[in-house]
Amino acid sequence: MRVLGIETSCDETGVAIYDSEAGLLGDALYSQVAVHAEYGGVVPELASRDHVRKLLPLVKEVLQQADMQADAIDAVAYTAGPGLIGALMVGASTGRAMALAWGVPAIGVHHMEGHLLAPMLEEHPPAFPFVALLVSGGHTQLVQVDGIGEYTLLGESLDDAAGEAFDKAAKMIGLNYPGGPEVARLAEQGDRSRFRFPRPMTDRPGLDFSFSGLKTFTLNTSNDLRVDGVLAEKDRCDIAAAFEDAVVDTLAIKCRRALQQTGFKQLIIAGGVSANQRLRERLEEMVKKERAALFYARPRFCTDNGAMIAYAGCQRLMAGQSSDLSIQCQPRWPMDTLEPITKG
Amino acid sequence: MAKILALDTSTDACSVALSIDGEIQEDFRIIPRQHTRQLLPMVDEMLTAAGLKVTQLDAIAFGRGPGSFAGIRIATGAAQGLAFAAELPVIPVSTLAAIALNAAREYNVDRIISTLDARMNELYSCAYQMRDGLPVALVNETVSAPGSIILPDGERWFAAGKGWVYLDNMSAEVQQAVGTPVLDIYPSAGVMCELALEAFDRGEGISAELAQPVYLRDTISWKKISEQKKKGQ
Numbered sequence: 111m112r113v114l115g116i117e118t119s120c121d122e123t124g125v126a127i128y129d130s131e132a133g134l135l136g137d138a139l140y141s142q143v144a145v146h147a148e149y150g151g152v153v154p155e156l157a158s159r160d161h162v163r164k165l166l167p168l169v170k171e172v173l174q175q176a177d178m179q180a181d182a183i184d185a186v187a188y189t190a191g192p193g194l195i196g197a198l199m200v201g202a203s204t205g206r207a208m209a210l211a212w213g214v215p216a217i218g219v220h221h222m223e224g225h226l227l228a229p230m231l232e233e234h235p236p237a238f239p240f241v242a243l244l245v246s247g248g249h250t251q252l253v254q255v256d257g258i259g260e261y262t263l264l265g266e267s268l269d270d271a272a273g274e275a276f277d278k279a280a281k282m283i284g285l286n287y288p289g290g291p292e293v294a295r296l297a298e299q300g301d302r303s304r305f306r307f308p309r310p311m312t313d314r315p316g317l318d319f320s321f322s323g324l325k326t327f328t329l330n331t332s333n334d335l336r337v338d339g340v341l342a343e344k345d346r347c348d349i350a351a352a353f354e355d356a357v358v359d360t361l362a363i364k365c366r367r368a369l370q371q372t373g374f375k376q377l378i379i380a381g382g383v384s385a386n387q388r389l390r391e392r393l394e395e396m397v398k399k400e401r402a403a404l405f406y407a408r409p410r411f412c413t414d415n416g417a418m419i420a421y422a423g424c425q426r427l428m429a430g431q432s433s434d435l436s437i438q439c440q441p442r443w444p445m446d447t448l449e450p451i452t453k454g
Numbered sequence: 455m456a457k458i459l460a461l462d463t464s465t466d467a468c469s470v471a472l473s474i475d476g477e478i479q480e481d482f483r484i485i486p487r488q489h490t491r492q493l494l495p496m497v498d499e500m501l502t503a504a505g506l507k508v509t510q511l512d513a514i515a516f517g518r519g520p521g522s523f524a525g526i527r528i529a530t531g532a533a534q535g536l537a538f539a540a541e542l543p544v545i546p547v548s549t550l551a552a553i554a555l556n557a558a559r560e561y562n563v564d565r566i567i568s569t570l571d572a573r574m575n576e577l578y579s580c581a582y583q584m585r586d587g588l589p590v591a592l593v594n595e596t597v598s599a600p601g602s603i604i605l606p607d608g609e610r611w612f613a614a615g616k617g618w619v620y621l622d623n624m625s626a627e628v629q630q631a632v633g634t635p636v637l638d639i640y641p642s643a644g645v646m647c648e649l650a651l652e653a654f655d656r657g658e659g660i661s662a663e664l665a666q667p668v669y670l671r672d673t674i675s676w677k678k679i680s681e682q683k684k685k686g687q
Binding site for chain 2: 148149150155158159162163165166167169170180195196199200201202203205207208209210211212213434435436437438439
């Protein structure tokens, strides 16, 4: 089955073609980051407008990559939530209408299920069951995954998502939006022993996260070091290193607990923050001690993309699921309400 | 004659129309917040009843705005998707021109100021003169405050559409030049089909990815970082 996947839940337009036999046949992405950077954050209306301009050119591009006529598509999968409602609607209305005209089925896909299954696109995919850490600008969740659609939430952030904390810390040390990846770059040059930032909620049992206190700690530390309102380059790097280590450590501690609690021997990490090199290294060390294995997608598929939506949609479509002609998106959509698929 | 399917979701009304051999059928419903659920089932029903597949059409027309941003994007997305998949040209149609044609038909008038409520105390508007049964725009479509509406000249105009809810805030000249406004005139897919047929014959179909909404209101609502700082001082 050849599935066209469409992702428009936030500020990236992603389109891909996944073939259940041949794998990924085409994959194209347009990032709106530059559009929103001027505003210091994602402006939902501008995001929606940009998706309308970019979606079809990307569909054309992936068809060309796959060297395929449009009528060779067997189904369309689009992100139906969670995300920005106006942005979601662009992909959903266009995708659903394409499927109608082609006379093929369509399915609305859960964005986080897409992320969670993204490591399946790699050469050595994990097998169910496993523990998943979903870390992005919008989510920080630990999920027990027994199969597709069989998700049990083990813990989540009670306030900011880890990626959001990265972006806010970036702003505090004078980096432009979205500064998360920049923080990691500065941290590489920082002295990791100079500061020790708190590891929130690691001193008590449980798998929930909280990053707002860490954010305040970062703000206070940077304010104390400012001279005439300016933060020296070395101070910025050292703060970035301390901040990154605190987030990474916290995530690693909770992941270890989740492996121990479930008894599972596989951990997958997904979402934009899962591309963080320090996090990957730290988790590799941890899983080795736990005699477990770590899985993640290539960096391109850690952030939002069409491939993960095509893949996730394909699994559900092959199990006989599909969406009717009504175009329905859910800006909020708890993942544990998803239907399981029957295996085989 | 061309077979054209038209869609409009720019207001509380949701409509689909199909033109076959110059005969137009329309499904028009006032269904606030239900457009996304009902639009494609309406399309499917209409095509099935006519025994047509999307690929057997000659073009897709859609209400390209102005109107509700979210609304015009639903019709744009659906039109883009249908047209791209079936390799058909797209004909974007002005919602204000559609209101003008509906007003001309229902009230037998030929000089019309078409409007829509743009919210935030503004309205979308355009002046039309009927010629050979079709509305011709005399000015550019605009979004503006009621007080800054200026009519092309002083003769009588028919006031159509929900933007006239702001009549009391318009200038005395405007208030004198129009009769009692009729607010309940909507854009609809039926008249869009007619306008699209004409445009199709003039060769005005465009490829699906070029079919874009016309918002009229652009970036004014969002403050760039430089402007945010100024505001904070």
